[in-house]
Each structure stands twice: as C-alpha cells, then as structure tokens.
Amino acid sequence: MNLYSFILRKGYTSLQNNKLDLQKNKSEKYNKILNSAGAVFAEYGFYKATIAQIAARAGVADGTLYLYFKNKDDILYQFISFKTDVVFKKMNAAVEKGQNAEDKLRNLIRCHLEEFQNDKNMAIIFRSEVRYLRDIEPQIKDISKMYLDLLSDIIEQGQTEGSMRQDLFVGLVKRFILGAVEGVIGTWVSADGRYDLVSMADPLVDLYLTGVRGE
Amino acid sequence: MNLYSFILRKGYTSLQNNKLDLQKNKSEKYNKILNSAGAVFAEYGFYKATIAQIAARAGVADGTLYLYFKNKDDILYQFISFKTDVVFKKMNAAVEKGQNAEDKLRNLIRCHLEEFQNDKNMAIIFRSEVRYLRDIEPQIKDISKMYLDLLSDIIEQGQTEGSMRQDLFVGLVKRFILGAVEGVIGTWVSADGRYDLVSMADPLVDLYLTGVRGE
C-alpha cells in the first residue's frame, strides 16, 4: 500500500475531498462512474442498485469505485451535490434575467422544467432519494430550500410591485408553487418522459397567477 | 407442520388472502404488526427498517411476522393497501357532501389534510415508499390515480357550472392541485408535524381558485 491510497482509504476526509475535487476536472473516470451511478440509481433505486451494476456500466472494476468514492452512500451524495450546484446556478441566472416578479417566476419555472427534462435520471433521483440522502448527510445543500428562498424573494417583489396580492401567506404560496412543479415533473417521469415538459411552463405559471376560477 | 401454516407458507395466494382478510377482523396481532411496521418504516425507511425492529416493537417474535405476511414486501403492500382503502373512502364521502365544484374541492382538500395529519406515519410512507411499492406490486391501487380522477370530475363539473374557466387544461390542473397539496404535506412532515396542517386547507383552495395575482 502506498501513501496515496492510504490517504484515500482511511477517513482523512479533507484530504480526500481535495483529491476528488482535483479529479473532478481531470478524471473522466470519476464522471463516468457518476453518470453510470445516476443511470443505475434512477432505474433501480438507490437500494436495489448494486456496486457491481454501476461498475459494469462504467466499464471499470468494482474496486475502482472505491478509489473515487468513500462508499456507496458517497456516490449518491456526490451525484446530488454536483447536480444541485449546476441546477441551482442556472436557476439563479434565469431569475436574474427577469425584470419584474412575473417574469422572474416564469423564467424560474421554465428553467426548472428544462433542466429536469434534459436530465431525467436527475429528475428521478431527486424525487426518490432525497429523503435517504438527508438521513445520511443532513447538511446536504438542499435544492428545495434554496428554491423556496428564491420564491420568497420573487413573491415579496411581486407584492411590492403590486402585481401580487398583499394578503398572501408567503410560506404557503412558495410551497404551493414548488409542490405543483414537482407534481408536474413527477407525472412526466411516470409517463417515461414521453411528452414535452417545458411546454407546461406557461400554462402552469398562468395557473399560479390567475387560478382556476372563471373571471 | 400443520395444514394451516402450510397454506400460509407456500404461495397459495388466494387462500392466504382469504385467511388474512378474516384475520383483519379477528386478530389484533395482525393490526399490531401492521402499525409497528408503519412506525418503523416511517422512522427508518423501508430498506433500513428490519424485521427484528418491527417484531420487537409489536412485541412478537421475528418468525411470527411470517404467519401473517408473506415477506417484508408484503407488509408494506398490506399497509399501503389498507390505508389507501380507508382514506379513499373518506375522500369520496367528503366530495359527495359538497354541492358545487368549489365545495367539493374544498371538502376534498380538507379531508386530505385531516387524514394525513391524523396519521403521520402514513403521510411519510406515502411520500417516500410509493415508488418502491409500484416496483414490487405494479397493480397496487394507487391513491394518486384515484385522487386525480376525483379531481377531473370536480373540475369538469366546475366548468359546466361556469365556476371554473373553460380554457383549463384539465390534465395539468389536476396534477397542479395534487402536487401542491402533497408539497404542503411534505413540508409539514419535514417540520415534524409541529403545526396545524388542516388550517392550510382554506388558504390553499383560495390559491387554487384565484391565484396569486392582484385583482
């Protein structure tokens, strides 16, 4: 055993993370494993997925996974962390492009649907495995939480502008909005992604804004 | 080995189910196990929950579970089937009590929130384990599906009455409504059920009906 693998194997987390961070840029093997894991987790669920499946799909040996990840949990953790970062950056950018609250909301929802449509594995895993992830890694950057914060800002801006009602219970409204998008995404996933998810964005925002009631 | 346990053990499904149906009335042991399973599944998730934990909590031996259930999967299946039946009956009754579409929608949402508030374990399990359940038992009576059908009827009635817009995309609206309730329930669960969920019903329905936009 050499020093490097010693560091990798024993719990020297910070060193290990440094190493892995470097590898995120360098090693396409890291990425290959992560993608394979995404596919396998999405298809079988985290628990039914096996290391052997992930390794086979990535075209590496079982043991190789342990050079890049601490353990099975860590693979899920890295996957979700990475996706969360990417998606959340895009969502922020989308919101910033909007002028008023309605624009911002529309951009956010569209971006959300786009990103999930473009990465069905991620959509499935976010839907199904977040609970487990929070169990193993409570301080995970939680995309729902960040999302809800974005929504708070938008709603408050809307109220200031006068484009949204003053009597809204913001805490409820934001969950209402997030819940509805997630529901729509969940349905799309169940339908195996067979229709265009992004085209739901405008009708959905329309529902948020004006509701179901006739004029 | 006697005939009874022979029947129970080998895959004579229909006989077994008959037996179990009888026992649902007779045996409080069956119910005790099911409740314990609910608590343990809710706390640890289906996979991390062990037979030993469930048995201990029910105050019986591990082997006893196999007199009442085919296997671990079957426990989850029975739990969800039973709860689905109960809840869905109540939801139907609630809807029928309403006169017009708005009343019906309000009753449905209130009933939904009440039932889940009164049974947090069920709320957690429905949220987290339905995917797995569909994997193992695809023909499960799916509460979401039934719920969505209820909503379809309500929305169509609303359109007929003129209390709901004609231009609604019903397929979207119903997922929108269900998604939003589920989101609100999920938040309540995450907050460990510390506030009153049912009081969300009216504000929520108000959002469905009139949306977020100012007048």
Place this chain on the structure above:
DNA sequence: TTAGATAATGAATCTTTATTCATTTATCTT
C-alpha cells in the same frame, strides 16, 4: 529503457438480515 509511483483489478472476506422450521407454548374440544 526502466525504476518507481500511481491506478486498476476482481476474487475473497465480512456483515447484515430476511427467512425458515424444529421446538415450545397456548388454546381449544370433548
């Protein structure tokens, strides 16, 4: 070109748990 370092392999190990079933205990029947 090759010695030393790094990376990858995959068979063997180790742990965890669901499930079984021989045995014991409780319940019923006459």
Place this chain on the structure above:
DNA sequence: AAGATAAATGAATAAAGATTCATTATCTAA
C-alpha cells in the same frame, strides 16, 4: 383434564452485496 390443534418462538441458515487488499497493469521521469 388429556389429547389434539393452532399459534408463537427464536436460533440457525443462507443469500446478497458492500468493501478490502494482494496482485497486476500503466504511466512518468531520468
């Protein structure tokens, strides 16, 4: 109350699969 019948027990089994690590392959720099 004895003899069945049914129910319950929990230690032993067996399978699955995550993780390890001795071995092999690949790379790098002089």
